Amino acid sequence: MASDDKNNLEYNGYTLDTKYQKCENIKKEFEEKLQGAVTKWKSEGIKAVWVKARKNHSEVVPVCTELGFDFHHAQPGYVMLTKWLPDDIENRIPGFANQYLGVAGFVVNDKGQLLVIQEKYNLIKKHWKLPGGLADL
Numbered sequence: 001m002a003s004d005d006k007n008n009l010e011y012n013g014y015t016l017d018t019k020y021q022k023c024e025n026i027k028k029e030f031e032e033k034l035q036g037a038v039t040k041w042k043s044e045g046i047k048a049v050w051v052k053a054r055k056n057h058s059e060v061v062p063v064c065t066e067l068g069f070d071f072h073h074a075q076p077g078y079v080m081l082t083k084w085l086p087d088d089i090e091n092r093i094p095g096f097a098n099q100y101l102g103v104a105g106f107v108v109n110d111k112g113q114l115l116v117i118q119e120k121y122n123l124i125k126k127h128w129k130l131p132g133g134l135a136d137l
Helices: 026-044 060-066
Strands: 014-017 048-054 070-075 078-084 102-104 132-134
Touching: 026 048, 026 060, 048 060, 060 078
Parallel strands: 014 048
Antiparallel strands: 048 078, 070 078, 102 132
């Protein structure tokens, strides 16, 4: 399966968009390809898979749910489904954005030095920021 997005770094995951899948009979071919891909990805340590099922490919939604995917959110023109692959790790896929509470700290020591961090998974290299994050629900 072709992935259009490999930026799920925290989850070592893939986002599949049906818009980019090269299938003549999308339902049949998508099912065969996705089933094989999920098995392969699970063995490779991939944690999360996102499927963006476009409105014109809605026939893949039952295929995804039969393979254990669940609904994440819907927007005009598509529905997003997710599957957490590891059996031994708690599902860490965040819920769809509604409101999130974020926190950050501004810490200065006696020498006037500011505490900053680098994210382990960051698309921008050498990017420093204040320590912080999102609060769990």
